[in-house]
Amino acid sequence: MGVDYYNILKVNRNATDDDLRKSYRRLAMRWHPDKNPSNKKEAEAKFKQMSEAYEVLSDPHKRAIYDQHGEEGLKGMPPPGSQSAASNGSSGPSNFQFNPRDAEDIFAEIFGSSSPFGFESMNRSKSVRFQKDGSGTFGGFGRTDSTYRSYAEGAGPSGSQTRKAPVVENHLVCSLEDLYMGSKRKMKISRNVSRPNGRLVPETEILTIEIKPGWKKGTKITFPGKGNEQVNQLPADLVFIIDEKPHDVYKRDGSDLIVHQEISLVDALAGTTINLTTLDGRDLAINVSNVVYPGHQLIITEEGMPIAKEPGKKGNLIIKFDVKFPSRLTPQQQADIRRVLGA
DSSP states (O other): OOOOHHHHTTOOTTOOHHHHHHHHHHHHHHHOGGGOGGGHHHHHHHHHHHHHHHHHHTSHHHHHHHHHHHHHHHHTOOOTTOSOTTTTTOOSOTTOOOOOOOHHHHHHHHHSSSOTTOGGGSSSOOOGGGOBOSSSSBTTSOOOHHHHHHHHTTBOTTSOBOOBOOOEEEEEEEOHHHHHHOEEEEEEEEEEEEOTTSOEEEEEEEEEEEEOTTOOTTOEEEETTOSOOOTTSBOOOEEEEEEEOOOSSOEEETTEEEEEEEEEHHHHHHOEEEEEEOTTSOEEEEEEOSOOOTTOEEEETTOSOBOTTSTTOBOOEEEEEEEEOOSOOOHHHHHHHHHHHTO
């Protein structure tokens, strides 16, 4: 039977030229190799196949041959299981031989010129018809940087505006330990995807979010095109916003960590050792030898939060002391204190 061009382009057999163009644009924006640098081999195969499907179905002559004789008749191939087309009595056209055009040429024609993602980012040669003409444009279309930006914002080559669906935002609550050490989250998302027939259908996908050490509340992680789609709109971006779960011991202040430590009056005067468990599980023993007064702070350098923009560096740990005074003293205790302090 050969390939099913209608299925490849996600349209039915009664699809109009407008249906074909819309479906091709949507699929091309998803599977263009420039949009899939980490999966380029699969993307290139899908991109080439959808371009071939569009070329055939958008041409009345090629489409009529394909509808009647399938891919075999279109490309002059013998039907499956036969020795040759002639020996099987194939009625395919004897004087027609289909040779697919370059996928980038088709893409360029649909979008008005060369790739809206920029050919300079691709390690492929440009089509001859879109070589630079010396004026800094391609094929006389006058493409500029602002034109590239307009495609990203949804503008078509004719000036028509294909709006992008509204951004979908979700808060991602992280513990202070996650933000200190970094972590990975697997998130199952559900979204509505627009089909060529205009219907919105649900789709699920697993996304991996890599939380970097030192990220702060409000940090945004964007997955382009992974939000909901609406009919005749480009798919929305899905954005996760980092939120910070309160910690029992530490409070974050930028890149610093703050601990409120209550000590007795005796320890404040005579010295003590404070034991803390760090966010990465280490035991930290801090010797306090100086007299501690109410409001006193002790700064431990490089024991705060990692600094995301400066790998290897950390903020400070700040210990804020609260001195607990006794509620009452006996006359003897008062006398002893006066004698010791020389008051």
